[in-house]
Amino acid sequence: MKNNNFIFFGTPDYAVHTLESLKLSGFLPSLIVCSPDAKVGRKQILTAPPAKLFALQNNMPILQPTKIDQATVDGILKYAPAYAVVAAYGKILPNILLDAVPYGFLNVHPSLLPKYRGPAPEIAPILNGDTKTGVTIILLDQLVDHGPILAQEEIVLNGNEFSHDLAKNLFEIGGKMLVNIIPKWLEGKINSTDQDHTQATLTYKTKKLDAKINLSDDPKILWAKWRAYYPWPGLYFEIDNPHQTKLGAKPPSKLHVKINKAIFADNQFTPTLVTPEGKKPITFTEFKKAHKI
Template identity: 45%
Template sequence: MPALKKLRESGYKILAVITAPDKPVGREKTITPPPVKITAQELGLKILQPPKLRGNSQFWDELKSLGDIGLGVVAAYGKIIPEEILELPKFGLLNIHPSLLPKYRGASPIQAVLSNGETETGVTIMKLDKEMDHGPILAQKKVEIKPNEKYPELSERLSEIGSDMLIDILPDYFAGKIKPAEQNHSSATLTKIIKKEDGKADWSLGANWLYNTYRAFYPWPGLWTEWEGKILKIIECSPDDAVITAKADTGALAIDGGKLGFICGKGFLIVKSLQRAGEKILSDSQFIQGYGKLIKKIP
């Protein structure tokens, strides 16, 4: 969305915005438009929402009806662009990718750098080709990851940085002053589509590793576990690797020195708020008050 707004503010003519169809969201399955559609509507722009790109003659006709297309800009679209569409704009399609390519190609680069405990990531502006995140690079910028930064904050920062980068390079790109550089494909790493199961805690791991998982998957799918017959989602937490516990207690919800948390393979994941499936969010003190008899006490 920042890219769309900044392109408009910079005086570029936007022929259309292409985004995913509206979809049902939440328990009530309320039909909800993608955020970029809302922004496009506010800006009074033409909106296209094809259910698929490949083999879609209606969408192709809509693209052709736009006239001469100079450039396409892609940000978090999540689909492979067919070759015939890549060749349609005069200057191709540029992608704002939130990683330092060729590392972390694919659907979840931000979640991957956080879960891996990286301290640095970045943004790449690349020209799309027919393979995923494979095309030549026009610009890159390294970005430091803050110690307790979670997915929403880092995603927003990278989006803003990438949008500024795009606006900065476009004049030179259109003038032919930027020579795209091929990626080092032998160094490429891939990320996957995130599923709910990815947030399930493996308590045999260390507290710091699990905290990174929490940062990566906040708010969805979140860091969660099964406790007393229900899914228990951890809303806010912090790691303490100094706590020494018995290996046999790994995975137990416990109280240590008045602090609620889970015993990990190494250390203790302190939990400050949590939520059982179908129930409201509780603070640590509220949870202890309600379920104290079921929680292990560390001497």
């Protein structure tokens, strides 16, 4: 195989699944580029991203730029990569960098492009009740998930997948695909194919408000949302809060209730454990009895 010196761009645990697949076949990057350490949780503890931990465990150089400026580009190019792999990096890479790497940037995208471009391709097929999804390897260009396709692999969905687990699986598949694709790409044995941009659909960054539900909604929709938004942002609902409502107040104050656990059986979606705002978790049965719902 030609020069296998490459750089990896990726940050979360999804990226590590791609890295692990590559590592199993002897593909180890000369540099890992990931996001800076970030404050996490209520105590705001400064925490290293999973890709950084992988790099440290494997004695690999790390770069954690806050932005891809000229100094960052220079720092990357000093490693003289033949190509780069991108998996869940989350930043737009400038043309000055894309054009400087001989065999380009191979991006792992967890959908069957051009369907589900954007930041939430693992959530959309669950919400939409799709029976299949997959992984696409594309060459990055300056637009989001727009570049030509090098390979695709399809998987069947059974209707019980959770988005986080689905994403892990897809990025692991993407790593295995790269092991097969990279040698052929470097040897000129793969031709890229332009996406049909007229068929492109977009996904959007998940917000906490997306996970707000009404318990009277269609149970199948609730089950899909539960699987799509678990563990974050996590489904929640609101009820009138008589303890906070003043006589005559309009609208009444609401009690925010997070759903911790739920089941779907006999075509019914049923929370089993909930956490009212400011309280400890209780069973949904106890909650209904206390609030007479």
